[in-house]
Amino acid sequence: MDWKEVLRRRLAAPNSKKNEKELKEEEMDLFTKYYTEWKGGRKNANAFYKSIPRFYYRLPAEDEVLLQKLREESRAVFLQRKSRELLDNEELQNLWFLLDKHQTPPMIGEEAMINYENFLKVGEKSGPKCKQFFMAKVFAKLIHTDPYGRISIMQFFNYVMRKVWLHQTRIGLSLYDVAGQGYLRESDLENYILELIPTLPQLDGLEKSFYSFYVCTAVRKFFFFLDPLRTGKIKIQDILACSFLDDLLELRDEELSKESQETNWFSAPSALRVYGMLLNYATIFILEHYVCLHFCPPGQYLNLDKDHNGMLSKEELSRYGTATMTNVFLDRVFQECLTYDGEMDYKTYLDFVLALENRKEPAALQYIFKLLDIENRGYLNVFSLNYFFRAIQELMKIHGQDPVSFQDVKDEIFDMVKPKDPLKISLQDLISSNQGDTVTTILIDLNGFWTYENREALVANDNENTADLEDT
Incomplete structure (x- = not known):
């Protein structure tokens, strides 16, 4: 009062x-x-506020060279200290020895188990670096259906290994964080991957002259999915949370299976496929144009570039994949995406490929949705759907197929998506429905629409072929 x-x-x-x-x-x-x-x-109150320690320090300006050097040095010392706090190989081996020594019988199959009492004993003997792992909440996370209330020694050790790996990787990435703000710019990530290549046995087939082109492709995947707002930087935390770095570091495995290599965006077989087939042409092309090679599975960039000018025109891009994308959609690609004198460079092409090959992913749907939203209203209405599907109908006529009624397709799309507004489809509606890949495919690609229309017949045919193979 x-x-x-x-x-x-x-x-x-x-x-x-x-x-x-x-x-x-x-x-x-x-x-x-x-x-x-x-x-x-x-x-x-003022006296109390003055007692609070200072917690904000402004970043040094570009002309404050000495402060910048001091900040870089202090960060390097900090990261070195953090690195020394991690378990090394000898300490990990000692931890495994202690766990194996204190396993709790009876064994279930071949899997060694340990109870909470022995778990704490190992924690006391394993040293201060391991203290963070031997906590009740960690034990509770790993306990499942064991009738004796134990956890798997192998699962716990893998948990420790994963934690150590994450910390090591975070420190490694932080060394390339020039700004020191917890994110990497495109040039920072390029430097990280470039220096990582010699440590990946699966990339031994790449010559050094091609390293920069490989890095171009690898970095683009990170930025397409982790930087949807195109800010030009990615949080280190986001890099660690996604699976891309796992895929890249999987190339350290000298015995990586052929199937794993074929499905890995970063693998050497994709690079070698382009490198081997287009060696002479690529060498001249690189020296003259300094354009990245496309090492991903489609391997089409140089093949599409018929005039060898290092860029793709709309006519050249129209031959991508099965060459059945509509001109209306391709027009939108060249209207919305970054081009140079009406032609697409390699980085823009990579975004295009990543979007079309990953249509189930939110980042890819966001890319395509922007192209379909011709009125830039933030939603797709009947007019938008009809605008793109008319081009599909025209292609069907050209190929001698009976055109399908737009009304039927429109009803199917709305039934699949079930948008909150019965007259509008938002990006979130498309993502939430888990039907975004199907919807976008039938609007932009004749081959995709034909596959959707004949899905039942195709499934029946596959079943017949499978039955015939089993009979033989």
Whole structure:
């Protein structure tokens, strides 16, 4: 309650018989009292605020070279200290020895188990670096259906290994964080991958002259999916959370299976496929144009570039894949994406490929949705759907197929997506429906639409072929 309220109540008292002068004097006394208390409180508050340690330091400006060097050096020392806190190979081996020594019978199959009591004993003997792993919450996370309340020694050790790997990788990435703000710019990630290549046995087939082109392709995947707003930087935390770095570091395995290599965006077979087939042409092309080679499975960039100018025109891009994408969709690609004199460079092409090959992913759907949203309203309506499907109908006529009614396709699309607004399909509706890849395919690609229309016949045919193979 403030002093004005106290005074009002006193003046409103029914038994008050004071004259006006006395009331004014009392008012001034009360005002002085409360003002003094308030001012004293402000002083105490200021003294309290000054006792809080400083926690914000501005970043040094570009011209403050000495401060920048000091900051870089302090970060390097900090990261080195953090690196020394991690378990090394010898300490990991010692931990495994202790776990194996304290396993708790009986064994279930070939899997060694350990109970909570022995778990704590190992924690006491394994040293201070391991203390963080031997906690009740870690044990509780790993306990499952064991009737004796134990956890798998192998699962726990893998958990420790994964934690150590994540910390090592974070420190390694942080060394390339020039800004020191917890994110990597495109050039930072390029430097990281470039220096990582010699440590990956699966990339031994790449010559050094092709390293920069490989890096171009590898970095693009990170930025397409982890930087959807195109800010030009990615949080290190996001890099660690996604599976891309796992795929890249999987190339350390000298015995990686052929199937794993074929499905890995970063693998050498894709690079060698382009390198081997187009060696002479590629060498001249690189020297003259300094354009990245496309090492991903489609391997089509140089094949599409018929005039060998290092860029793709709309006509050249139209031959991508099965060459059945509509001109209307390709027009939108060249309207919305970055081009140079109406032609597409390699990085823009990579975004295009990543979007079309990963249509189930939100980042890919966001890319395609922007192209389909011709009125830039943030949703697709009947007009938008009809605009793109008319091009599919025209291609069907050209190929001698009977055109399908747009009304039927429109109803199927809305039935699949089930948008919140029955007349509009938002990007979130498309993602939430898990049908975004199907919807976008039937609107932009004749081959994709034909496959969707004949899906039942194709499934039946596959079943027949499978049955025939089993009979033989």
